[in-house]
Amino acid sequence: MTEFQNNVENLLKEQGKTKRDLAKKLGIKENSINRTLKNPGIGLSKIDMIAEFLEVDRIVLLSKKELVKEPDVEFQRLNPYDTTNQLTISNLSDTVNRNSKIIENLVQIIAEKIPDKKD
Numbered sequence: 001m002t003e004f005q006n007n008v009e010n011l012l013k014e015q016g017k018t019k020r021d022l023a024k025k026l027g028i029k030e031n032s033i034n035r036t037l038k039n040p041g042i043g044l045s046k047i048d049m050i051a052e053f054l055e056v057d058r059i060v061l062l063s064k065k066e067l068v069k070e071p072d073v074e075f076q077r078l079n080p081y082d083t084t085n086q087l088t089i090s091n092l093s094d095t096v097n098r099n100s101k102i103i104e105n106l107v108q109i110i111a112e113k114i115p116d117k118k119d
Helices: 003-015 018-028 030-040 044-054 060-062 083-113
Strands: none
Touching: 003 018, 003 030, 003 044, 003 060, 018 030, 018 044, 044 060, 060 083
């Protein structure tokens, strides 16, 4: 399963939508949806239609979720009154925000370089 397909399927599940609904939105047969999602040459127009259907930006569909999701660091365990911990929390948060923006920009650049094929 491709990262794109995995992202789409996870969002469908989270939103309580089905592949049948997505196929209808794309104007394709229901039995073609898996092939469409696996297609490495899927056009940007289709990606944009899927993003619109799922009410997300296309970058969400094209990115590796584990790289751009919120960090799992448990800041609550750190003593908020300890100055060192305050700096650590602040630095970690800044780093995560910067890295997320860098990754989003890279994915956007890559997505723009993918030729828009008419399916």
